[in-house]
Amino acid sequence: MTVESLLSVLADGKFHSGEQLGETLGVSRTAVWKQIKKVEGLGLVLESVKGKGYCIRGGLDLLSRSAIQSGLASEARDLLGDFLVLGTVDSTNTVATDGAQGDVIVAEQQTAGRGRRGRQWQSPFASNIYLSLVWEFAGGAAALEGLSLAVGVAVVDALAACSLGGVALKWPNDVLVDGRKLAGVLLEMSGDAAGPCKVIVGVGLNVNMPAAPAIDQPWVDVNTLAMGTVSRNQLVIALLNQLLPLLSHYERSGFASIRERWLALNAFQGEQVFVTLGDEVIVGHMAGVDGSGALLLDTVSGRRVFNGGEVSLRRVTSGA
Ligand code: BTN
Numbered sequence: 001m002t003v004e005s006l007l008s009v010l011a012d013g014k015f016h017s018g019e020q021l022g023e024t025l026g027v028s029r030t031a032v033w034k035q036i037k038k039v040e041g042l043g044l045v046l047e048s049v050k051g052k053g054y055c056i057r058g059g060l061d062l063l064s065r066s067a068i069q070s071g072l073a074s075e076a077r078d079l080l081g082d083f084l085v086l087g088t089v090d091s092t093n094t095v096a097t098d099g100a101q102g103d104v105i106v107a108e109q110q111t112a113g114r115g116r117r118g119r120q121w122q123s124p125f126a127s128n129i130y131l132s133l134v135w136e137f138a139g140g141a142a143a144l145e146g147l148s149l150a151v152g153v154a155v156v157d158a159l160a161a162c163s164l165g166g167v168a169l170k171w172p173n174d175v176l177v178d179g180r181k182l183a184g185v186l187l188e189m190s191g192d193a194a195g196p197c198k199v200i201v202g203v204g205l206n207v208n209m210p211a212a213p214a215i216d217q218p219w220v221d222v223n224t225l226a227m228g229t230v231s232r233n234q235l236v237i238a239l240l241n242q243l244l245p246l247l248s249h250y251e252r253s254g255f256a257s258i259r260e261r262w263l264a265l266n267a268f269q270g271e272q273v274f275v276t277l278g279d280e281v282i283v284g285h286m287a288g289v290d291g292s293g294a295l296l297l298d299t300v301s302g303r304r305v306f307n308g309g310e311v312s313l314r315r316v317t318s319g320a
Pocket of ligand 1: 090091092093094110112113114115116117119121129130131132183184185186202203204205
């Protein structure tokens with residue numbers, strides 16, 4: 001018996017006695033008890049009441065490989081490679097480094113989730129979405145400028161398909177609602193600048209974040225915005241329905257065809273912002289992005305252009 005099989009029974013939020021769990025899962029009560037300890041180790045709150053057994057209050061919304069696969073639109077299904085739905089991993093982007101074209105990895109938990117600029121990405125169990133997708137491009141990394149912004153637009157479209165609106169993008173690809181971070185995108189590329197290269201597209205989406213995670217910026221999750229529970233499987237379906245076709249068309253169509261949409265979603269358009277580039281802090285007005293997705297900043301000494309990488313952007317008046 002694995003901890004996953006125990007969780008699939010406890011996911012209904014009801015009480016199950018040790019004896020009943022042992023019978024359902026075909027193992028001894030001692031084996032059940034050992035797995036119960038592992039459940040607690042995942043950071044889940046397990047209630048134990050004498051005479052009633054064990055229960056996870058409110059139940060769990062677990063990822064289901066079959067539910068996701070059968071919910072995909074036909075274009076996404078045709079583009080999907082190997083599809084892994086995992087329990088605990090260090091980072092889905094790390095697992096994806098061994099992957100090939102169209103492979104997708106989702107996990108219930110990451111122990112070393114990575115954010116942009118060396119930050120950690122909080123990844124508690126069965127709470128949010130941690131998804132990585134592998135795509136191979138023949139034309140080299142240079143042809144992929146703007147891809148990370150395009151991924152942000154695809155995430156916004158996926159959220160809209162789940163009836164979540166009011167979403168904006170902070171350059172290059174933070175997904176915000178009212179200045180609070182809902183999702184983040186981390187692209188990692190390997191291979192040739194001019195020839196074949198492989199891109200791992202990592203998306204982290206806050207869905208049902210437990211109280212008080214250690215996040216050093218304003219954040220929000222899907223369930224708070226929806227004022228109810230949105231199925232994580234539906235959210236993964238919506239993300240894959242947008243991301244797989246985007247990646248398959250991107251090399252041909254590039255960022256230019258998506259630029260107007262990105263600008264319409266720009267959280268800071270025309271606002272006074274500051275850009276941090278290493279030790280340098282530059283203040284100016286956010287003038288949008290160019291045809292390759294580079295940030296345009298109007299400063300007192302003229303227009304400056306910034307590419308992705310280690311640049312960070314902040315609104316002058318708020319913490320977002
Ligand atoms: C950001 O800092 O905004 C980017 C966050 C990206 C997080 C996702 S979760 C899935 C994938 N695996 C990781 O370790 N990081 C990305």
